[in-house]
Amino acid sequence: MQLDLLKALNAERAARRAAILVTALDGSAQRLVREAEAAADPLAAELLPRFRTGRSGLAEAEGGPVFLTVQVPPPRLVIVGAVHISQALAPMARLVELDVTIIDPRTAFATPERFPDVPLVALWPDEALAGLPPLDAYTAVAALTHDPKIDDPALVAALAAECFYVGALGSRKTHARRVERLREAGLSEERIGRLRAPIGLAIGAVSPAEIAVSILAEIVAALRRAGP
Numbered sequence: 001m002q003l004d005l006l007k008a009l010n011a012e013r014a015a016r017r018a019a020i021l022v023t024a025l026d027g028s029a030q031r032l033v034r035e036a037e038a039a040a041d042p043l044a045a046e047l048l049p050r051f052r053t054g055r056s057g058l059a060e061a062e063g064g065p066v067f068l069t070v071q072v073p074p075p076r077l078v079i080v081g082a083v084h085i086s087q088a089l090a091p092m093a094r095l096v097e098l099d100v101t102i103i104d105p106r107t108a109f110a111t112p113e114r115f116p117d118v119p120l121v122a123l124w125p126d127e128a129l130a131g132l133p134p135l136d137a138y139t140a141v142a143a144l145t146h147d148p149k150i151d152d153p154a155l156v157a158a159l160a161a162e163c164f165y166v167g168a169l170g171s172r173k174t175h176a177r178r179v180e181r182l183r184e185a186g187l188s189e190e191r192i193g194r195l196r197a198p199i200g201l202a203i204g205a206v207s208p209a210e211i212a213v214s215i216l217a218e219i220v221a222a223l224r225r226a227g228p
Contacts, residue, residue: 001030008032013071016136018051021069022061029063043068052224073138074099075164075223080125080154081144082109085169088212089142090118096220098140103128105150125154135161140219142199143168152181159191165222167199167215196222 001009005021009032012019018035022043038047046059046068054072058065077093079086082104093100101119104110110122121128129135141158142165143151151168158166159182168178175197182192200214201221 005030005032009071013073016073016133016138018070018072018138020047020050020071023067023069024061024063025058025065025067073136076101076133076139077219078103078129078132078135078139078141078154078158079144080104080141080151081146081169082106082111082115082120083144084208085144085211085215087114088209089144089215090115092212092216093219094118096216098219101132103154104145125150125157129154129157135163137162137164139163140165140222141167142215142219144199146170146174148178148181152178152185155195156182156185156187159187159194165196165219166194167196167218169199170197172198 009019009021012034020033021030022033023030033041033047035051038044038051041047043059043061050068050070051072054070056068056070059068075098077098077100079089079100079102082102086102090100090102101121102110102115103121103123103125105122105124107122110120112120121132135141135158139161141154141163143155145151146169155166155168168175170178178197179192196218200211201218203214205211205214
């Protein structure tokens with residue numbers, strides 16, 4: 001690989017931005033396509049789906065076959081609320097290779113005993129998010145506390161950062177009040193419209209574990225189908 005391409009690829013990795021290295025199989029050419037440029041690329045039909053799946057592989061180009069080396073940032077899940085649903089959601093999310101962090105200022109809930117092997121940040125969301133890698137298009141945020149003082153700051157930050165998934169627990173009546181608060185916080189209707197609430201797919205979930213399944217399924221669907 002040429003040094004300038006390697007530097008450019010490393011810069012994209014460091015910034016948690018996706019890119020694809022396009023290499024001609026005959027060794028005649030190699031180039032880097034950033035995700036923001038992919039829609040206008042001659043190989044757009046091949047490139048765009050691979051940003052969703054993260055899968056490398058062969059493709060046919062006008063000048064001959066090429067190999068597409070896909071570099072996609074590891075998807076993250078930030079769970080706001082160290083609640084019963086989170087106890088089921090965190091280990092399941094790790095099984096599908098999401099990098100999980102739990103935020104909850106309530107130290108009675110955010111304990112290593114309740115969440116073994118899961119990074120916990122026992123701070124209010126504003127403080128916690130300031131100390132974590134920035135929210136981005138490869139991050140999902142699930143707000144599960146039912147407490148606007150804890151959930152709302154995280155939702156505002158996640159919607160403003162264009163996270164690929166933002167969901168919040170609560171009934172439709174609760175959500176209507178939440179929407180009013182998000183408007184007062186200055187979010188546009190378009191951004192508020194991206195919020196999944198009530199959170200999770202409608203599978204008739206009742207128990208915390210079942211609700212966690214519905215949330216995780218909705219997150220995976222957002223990652224693989226719609227994408228950032």
